[in-house]
Amino acid sequence: MITTYRTAPDIDVLTSAFPIPGLGFVPINAFVLQGDEPVLVDTGPVVQREEFLDVLRTVIDVADLRWIWLTHTDADHIGALHALLDENADLKVVTTFLGVGAMSLADPLPLDRVYLVNPGQQLVAGGRTLTALRPPTFDNPCTTGFHDGRSGALFSADSFGALLADVPQSAEDLTEAELQEGQALWATLDSPWLHSVDADTFASQLDGIRRLDPSMILSSHLPAASADLTERLLATLAAVPTGPAFAGPDQAALELLLADMTTGAPG
């Protein structure tokens, strides 16, 4: 089920808690930046396309949207993308050259409907300046987050996500252990390459986020996190390259799960 909440005077969150068997829930967030040229950040999961469109209409008239900032082309971000482009002829998709390429393999984006940005470049949407950046972790090479000059929020795409037992509206409502363990697990699962990067080099990238001093971190996969949590979120990521790697359930575990489902035994 997709619900909404407002995390800043002009920023709405559309969120659902997606179950990952045995590991908990990962929040899947999209955002609406209200204003003269409203921006939708991502378009929900493919499996929730219709519901996403219905819920989106409760926070904005789709005809008023001017931009979709597509953080990347994974299935949990592109659900309603083409339906929205079809519905609103004035809507453009902010993405990268690689993003256009990735979409061309499945559901091509018309080139006159895209606006290409690279890290460091800016989009001015009404009175709002969005500065593109590459988040410190990512699972797709076309990933582009941004810093919103108006709110000061960092939109970090998959970076800073967490796997959680329950998904509150604010990351402050998680215990320190829930946030740290959930964030570390997500980072190892979503960015397994972290274990082969130099920890000092990675730490200097995290310093770049620190220097931005975001007012909030708005991840695609974490409840909204205020600036009070930034140092903790950075410290958790900094420890991942030297921490344990993720290994998913193997075939033996799958067969146990299937046997439990067949007998109706609690799993």
Ligand SMILES: [Fe+2]
């Ligand atoms: Fe992703």
Ligand SMILES: [Fe+2]
């Ligand atoms: Fe994602």
